[in-house]
Amino acid sequence: MAQISIIQKADISEAGRFDAEYFKPEYAKLKQLFTKINTKPLLSFLEDKIITGHTPSMSNDANYGGEIKFIKTDNLRVNFIKSQFNHYLSNAGDEVLNKTRLKKNDILITIIGATEDVVGRVAMIDSDILPANINQNIALIRVDKNKINPYFLNIFLNSKYGRGYLHSLARQTGQVNLNCREVEKVLIPNFHQSFQSEIEKTVKEAHQKQSQAKQLYQEAEALLLEELGLVDYQPQHRLTFDALKSEVKEVERFDSEYFQPKYFDIINKIENYSGGFDVVKNLLEFNNKNFFPKNEEFYHYVPLSKVSKTGEINIDKQELGIALPTRARRLVKTGEFILSSISGSLETSAIISKEHNNFIVSNGFYVFSSENINPETLLILFKSKIMITLLQRISKGAILGGYDLTAFEKLKIPLIKPSIQTQIAEKITQSHTLRKQSKELLELAKLKVEQEIERN
Template identity: 30%
Template sequence: MLKGLEVSVISLAKANKNKDFRADSDFWTKEPKVSPNLNYDKIGNCLLNAQYGISIEMNEEKKGFPIYRMNEIHNMLCDFEVNKFADITNEELNTFKLNDRDVLFNRTNSFEWVGRTGIYKKIDNRDFVFASYLVRFVPNQKIILPEYLTTFLNTKFGIWDIKRRARQSINQTNVNPEEVKQINIPLLSKAFQLKIKVCFDNSTRYLIKSQELYKQAEQILLQELGLLNWQPTIKNNNNKTLKESFLQSGRFDAEYYQPKYDELLSRITKFDCKIIDKIVNIKKSIEPGSEAYQTEGLPFIRVADLSKMGISESNVFLDPNNFNVEELKPRKNTILLSKDGSVGIAYKVEEDIEGITSGAILHLTINDKNILPDYLCLVLNSIIVQLQAERDAGGSIIQHWKPDEIKQVIIPVLGDKTQKSISQKIKESFALQKQSKELLEAAKKAVEMAIEDGEEKASNYIKQFN
């Protein structure tokens, strides 16, 4: 009768010791197992500082300082670039400025993403700050290194303990940082922790080189089109006749006719151009609704998972019995393009993906043999198409780029030699990015192995990667 029932008997005294006075059954029936061969301490005892980020209005006009949000942590690293800025005082900057190797923990998000943790690497002289739904952890490096703390919180052991402490509401899930401090972390040797740090250092080095190569490819494209040092005009008034405006575009909103858009088109149309509808076949995906989301099954890729450099591991899944549609699975060389929310993000699929995308992501399959996939994807992510997307999708709070508008996007078609040069740099860039990701995956697996099977076995495993 009670088969499969999870039961845990906890004394009131033990329950009262919890910082949040947890009495819910999920918390106590999901206590993580600990290894009898390891010493543990609470994360809070291993920290010098824990701090909430700043709550402030953000902007995309680059006013102030770049600010990290919850969706700018991927593969255990904070992204090198962010989309928002915070116009803050010098005093606020001094309080919330990130230091090299600070650990950022996402305390508020959906249940799938809450607890996402990454390490900040300072790679240039810019100062970054962090938003209020993130928490900064500064480890005492005499006990645990930042790289080890980040990795542990991303292992199956760390994630399990974070999720059981999560409090879910209708729209979001929260994890109290005080509860994170109560998580027991294995005190692995400093020598082993340093091996994890080497993985992060090498991974960062590969990513920096990867981004340099990508930037070189962008520079080749813009140089060929005479746009390398071009700055769109800030003039915001324009004169259009009815024939030149509404009767041609169907748009009455003034923003659509800003001079910078005309200026861009006048520059690129000096070259051989095609509308995208003549280059690719466009396929729509599906939107099953949040009620279909599961914690396991067929990976469901949303816009939040997509960037021009890749696809993050999805934490949302669908029932394969209902949604296992082969034609909706992204295949190698397909370009995924976002049309809703953060519009205009393009990524060329490197290998077949066993998963399906949301309805906010279009699948573009090239049918023009004169255009290389890597070249087209770079153009889609460049200012050339981003300005066209901004023009088309503007005028509403939540951006929506209509497929019929996307079909009319103008693509400059450069010569075969230039396309091949650009594509080669893109391929080299993505190869380095793949190496970077593999190193961090190895670091995570090594920590799990050290906890389960001992540091010697884990050290032998990680040796092949460093």
């Protein structure tokens, strides 16, 4: 539906903007609201001006391959950093970007993206992300802590008012982008220090629960690996080895990688596991039925990109069936398990809990359940290094390649003892509960800030 805004010539001159998007009624209403509360421009709270990173030369190998996380647009999500990094900088590469070397409590914002949804994402750096640096699509906001609480600022920028303000400044060219100097002019509520400290306390409690959740998840991983005798296992890639002609003929694979001895080492471990083993075909029941969304009904759709490293499904919006991609073809039920079949995301898997019942997932996932292995153990098992290595073995093609059901059904998996499965389930259930509580606390912090703005 078309919108019309009537503005004064002086408004255009003051803003230095001629694009209609900048003068949308909802943005004008938001900025009018900010004239009624005590605010200051963001720049007045900063240690230094907002700057962006850049990308060290990719042709110079010396810049990469170290342990310094290189944060790009795909990593910076709404109020968190996705910890699956495509590149790591070396010390030399980090030195090239020494001005944007990150510190705890730095605030990052995406300033370039394909859509408005990508631009204006904000997250604060915690110590577990460090050492890290940023590329040219990310801007660094470093505050003077004597002037503003960084926890409060981060939550404000993630609130509906903060995000709305940032989106009002975005420009649509080939891509959507934000200008660092304009971001410095964003008006920030100058609330009392006691209120800002209250927000900090809520956020720190959320972070503590997140850390506890991470610890429980790691304990579940360690429990599985210890049970399988693979705690310190490191696959050894060998340059020379042999394979029998009969083996090549049986699997109809002629690529040498498939016959790497490291795969047989893992298979031997599985076959010798004291709890026994079986093949996927005998242990898993697959949900392969196609579902066709109705055009005028709303659905929650889960693409591969919306599942986190630890198996969280990050979906909060519904979409009309007519707007869903053709890959939206699997209707999932509580207790089922989803596992990526795509080479570039083999670690992507999740449990379908009660809150995800009747969600639609991409047909890039295999959907299954098991009477012999509980969903929590399946999660830890299929995210383990040993199973990802075996999935890599049966995959064909590059990033968008994958493995077919026939090959998957022949995969051998250990029948983890029931007592171990119970312990794993308890830890993963507690972990997911803590993660949920952490998210709720962060939402509560945002709500407090929004209500304070409205109250004032």
